[in-house]
Amino acid sequence: EFPTVPAAECSMYCMGTVKSPADRGEDVPQEQPxxxxxxxxxxxxxxxxxxxxxxxxxxxxxxxxxxxxxxxxxxxxxxxxxxxxxxxxxxxxxxxxxxxxxxxxxxxxxxxxxxxxxxxxxxxxxxxxxxxxxxxxxxxxxxxxxxxxxxxxxxxxxxxxxxxxxxxxxxxxxxxxxxxxxxxxxxxxxxxxxxxxxxxxxxxxxxxxxxxxxxxxxSVFAQHLCLVARVTMPGVTICDVETPYPFEIDVGQTSVTVVIPDLYAEEQRDVLVRLRLPAAEP
CATH class of the missing domain: 3.40.50.410 (von Willebrand factor, type A domain)
Structure with missing residues (x-):
């Protein structure tokens, strides 16, 4: 979270995190075949x-x-x-x-x-x-x-x-x-x-x-996870994603989908998204 951002056009980074629990819970099979x-x-x-x-x-x-x-x-x-x-x-x-x-x-x-x-x-x-x-x-x-x-x-x-x-x-x-x-x-x-x-x-x-x-x-918790990030503020666009995983930014640059192949129990994966913020109107 940023309390303030520059009034001029600028870039900023946001991070998305996916973390699996140690226990799959009652609704998920404890061991996938x-x-x-x-x-x-x-x-x-x-x-x-x-x-x-x-x-x-x-x-x-x-x-x-x-x-x-x-x-x-x-x-x-x-x-x-x-x-x-x-x-x-x-x-x-x-x-x-x-x-x-x-x-x-x-x-x-x-x-x-x-x-x-x-x-x-x-x-x-x-x-x-x-x-x-x-x-x-x-x-x-x-x-x-x-x-x-x-x-x-x-x-x-x-x-x-x-x-x-x-x-x-x-x-x-x-x-x-x-x-x-x-x-x-x-x-x-x-x-x-x-x-x-x-x-x-x-x-x-x-x-x-x-x-x-x-x-x-x-110990694989899940496979082929799709992490989707969207921006809803007018004028804000997604410039790039820093991750080793495959990703695709939509045509309007307002959403990105990152594909994470494997996620192990108690493992955390972080994805860094670079945003472009337009200049603030006076």
Whole structure:
């Protein structure tokens, strides 16, 4: 609040704040369902150091944690990409199917990261339940060697394009194993997918990274929030918005809509709006 403003034409800033409570309240489900599309590297290099076995065991632990209302899709990829489990609810029957699918993975061939990512987004579009917190998990220990694109820029661009066209809010998490994977590639993919890159140095790190990733999903309070700010005083217009989130100012410059992708429990997001005030009439 400003007690006075200059009589001459000027600019001023206003701040809008969105804060989520620790408790969702009685009218909101305490835990929103999650949908995970996991892309597991099944190339021959995953055989070394027991990496494939460690990922399989860690995924089994994840399967055990997921609730009946959560769903899981599993994609295995090497030279070719295969959906070994379509999006399936994780009730007891679904968990059994998921464990069987994971245990049947055989490692061979090269690494088709582009194909794996494209298939993950395709499976996301096929998933029928749109009212879920959604994430793609990409696992690899190597570098892209085959596929429609193998460059850092190309893979990030591919993800960015799919993120713009997918009809639901989503994040892409990347997990790099060992010393041979390209951290630049996975950081670029995660950044384009509004997610996080995890560097897994030893197999013992897998469980901790998975727990951190799951904890983030389960603590999401809301997704795709639209914060709308309007000015009602004649002559006052919205000049700009300082925020990392997408926003759109209407033609008359009297309202702005800011889209906040994820809001976690007890988290606060601030949006700074710059206004133009006309000169006061004498």
């Amino acid at each position: 999650v949908t995970i599309v996991a892309a597991i590297d099944a190339s021959s290099s995953m055989r070394g150091d027991g990496k494939a076995g460690a990922v399989i065991e860690a995924m089994k632990a994840v399967i055990g944690i997921l609730k009946d209302s959560d769903s899981l899709c599993i994609v295995a990829y090497a030279c070719k990409v295969q959906v070994i489990l379509p999006a399936t609810y994780m009730d007891e029957v679904g968990k059994t199917q998921a464990r069987n699918a994971i245990e049947a993975i055989q490692v061979k061939g090269m690494t088709n990261l582009a194909g794996a990512l494209e298939e993950c987004f395709d499976q996301l579009r096929r998933a029928t339940d749109s009212n879920t917190i959604t994430a793609i998990w990409l696992f690899t220990d190597g570098q892209a060697t085959v596929g429609t694109t193998t460059t850092d820029v190309g893979l990030a661009s591919l993800v960015r394009c799919h993120m713009e066209n997918v009809k639901r809010q989503c994040s892409v998490m990347t997990f790099g194993f060992g010393a041979d994977h390209s951290s630049d590639t996975l950081i670029g993919v995660a950044t384009a997918g509004k997610g996080v890159y995890y560097n897994i140095v030893t197999n013992a790190d897998i469980a901790e990274c998975f727990a951190d990733c799951l904890g983030g999903l389960f």
